Amino acid sequence: MPSASRPAKDFFRPLAVGAPQPLHEVPARPSRAIHFFDPSNQKMAAKIPAMVGSVDVLLGNLEDAVKADNKEAARQGLVDIAQATPELGGPDSKTQLWTRVNALDSPWALDDLTTLVTEIGDRLDVVMVPKVQGAEDIHYVDRLLAQLEAKAGLQRPILVHAILETARGVANVEEICGASPRMQGLSLGPADLAADRRMKTTRVGGGHPGYLVRQDPPVNDLGVSDHEAPRSTYQQDLWHYTIARMVDACAMHGIYPYYGPFGDITDVVACEDQFRNAFLLGCVGTWSLHPKQIAIANRVFSPSVEDVRHARRVKAAMGDGTGAVMLDGKMEDDASLKQCLVMVELAEQLAA
Ligand code: GLV
Ligand code: MG
Numbered sequence: 001m002p003s004a005s006r007p008a009k010d011f012f013r014p015l016a017v018g019a020p021q022p023l024h025e026v027p028a029r030p031s032r033a034i035h036f037f038d039p040s041n042q043k044m045a046a047k048i049p050a051m052v053g054s055v056d057v058l059l060g061n062l063e064d065a066v067k068a069d070n071k072e073a074a075r076q077g078l079v080d081i082a083q084a085t086p087e088l089g090g091p092d093s094k095t096q097l098w099t100r101v102n103a104l105d106s107p108w109a110l111d112d113l114t115t116l117v118t119e120i121g122d123r124l125d126v127v128m129v130p131k132v133q134g135a136e137d138i139h140y141v142d143r144l145l146a147q148l149e150a151k152a153g154l155q156r157p158i159l160v161h162a163i164l165e166t167a168r169g170v171a172n173v174e175e176i177c178g179a180s181p182r183m184q185g186l187s188l189g190p191a192d193l194a195a196d197r198r199m200k201t202t203r204v205g206g207g208h209p210g211y212l213v214r215q216d217p218p219v220n221d222l223g224v225s226d227h228e229a230p231r232s233t234y235q236q237d238l239w240h241y242t243i244a245r246m247v248d249a250c251a252m253h254g255i256y257p258y259y260g261p262f263g264d265i266t267d268v269v270a271c272e273d274q275f276r277n278a279f280l281l282g283c284v285g286t287w288s289l290h291p292k293q294i295a296i297a298n299r300v301f302s303p304s305v306e307d308v309r310h311a312r313r314v315k316a317a318m319g320d321g322t323g324a325v326m327l328d329g330k331m332e333d334d335a336s337l338k339q340c341l342v343m344v345e346l347a348e349q350l351a352a
Contacts, residue, residue, distance in 0.1 A: 029096060030056045030350055033297035034258065035288040037061065039077030040070040049085045052095045055294050056285070058088060059098040062112050063130050071108045075115055082120040089123035091156060098161070100128040104137055113141070117148035117158065124158050126184050131192065132162040134172040138179035145182065157182055163260070164246055165189025166196045173245055177253035185256035186246050187287065190239060191263070204263025206274050211236050237277055247282035259286040268296060275300040308347045311340035
């Protein structure tokens with residue numbers, strides 16, 4: 001996991017469109033739960049200041065789930081909240097301030113970026129860009145941010161996070177990750193992606209009882225299969241392929257992969273399962289759509305005490321980090337040590 005910050009000046013270097021981007025490191029700040037709120041909803045907005053310090057990221061959402069008539073109110077609401085809550089966002093804050101702007105082909109995206117960078121750019125840590133189709137979308141946001149930052153005299157670059165939620169975006173995932181040194185990470189957008197792929201689901205994230213495999217039928221002594229016999233079924237993960245692709249693309253470019261929304265707020269058990277699958281596959285965090293999902297995300301995206309204890313034992317047993325040792329009847333070597341170091345580093349970053 002990247003652990004150092006890239007020097008700020010590097011974020012402002014001219015972007016050679018089409019040229020291979022160097023691997024880079026983005027600041028490693030905990031972002032296990034990205035908690036979404038609608039800044040045009042006054043009841044929700046009133047709760048935000050009290051949440052600072054108890055969640056890794058607060059994200060003012062301007063895109064889907066905000067009514068078209070409320071887009072300006074949401075944008076202004078986010079400015080007001082940030083200005084009234086000085087401890088939210090910026091390099092020293094315990095809680096980062098992110099926003100999800102409207103899609104780049106909507107009538108609002110340009111005003112979203114212009115207003116937010118001008119008014120609260122020194123506090124805004126990450127801009128989440130929805131429906132990213134290819135590197136060109138990131139280049140556009142990168143250049144616009146560079147202009148607006150220069151005009152506002154900002155010293156710290158605002159980072160960019162893309163939502164992977166179109167088939168074209170998935171096809172271009174590697175180039176999206178490497179499109180700008182500002183790239184902080186990627187989230188899965190399962191609802192839009194399902195629609196774009198014409199999947200036959202109606203949910204926001206999570207599994208589906210129809211997406212399953214069935215145990216083979218039992219075979220009698222004559223070798224005939226009994227297709228009428230009761231058989232177990234196993235539900236499969238609809239999102240495995242996309243998350244795995246996303247994780248590889250992010251790892252290749254040194255940025256962070258995230259799961260996305262889990263829409264069934266009442267099903268905390270399935271939510272935790274979906275988050276854990278993503279964590280085990282390499283994701284560092286997820287979205288939270290309700291305060292009760294924050295606790296689930298914090299628990300799931302922090303390594304367990306047992307895993308960290310085991311990882312530290314392997315580290316100690318491996319001495320100089322080469323060769324093989326036996327621990328509790330299992331073989332440990334350079335490669336298993338590397339996995340253990342991921343766990344130890346994450347525990348240390350979260351404890352810092
Ligand atoms: C999120 O934006 C989604 O479409 O799932
Ligand atoms: Mg979406």
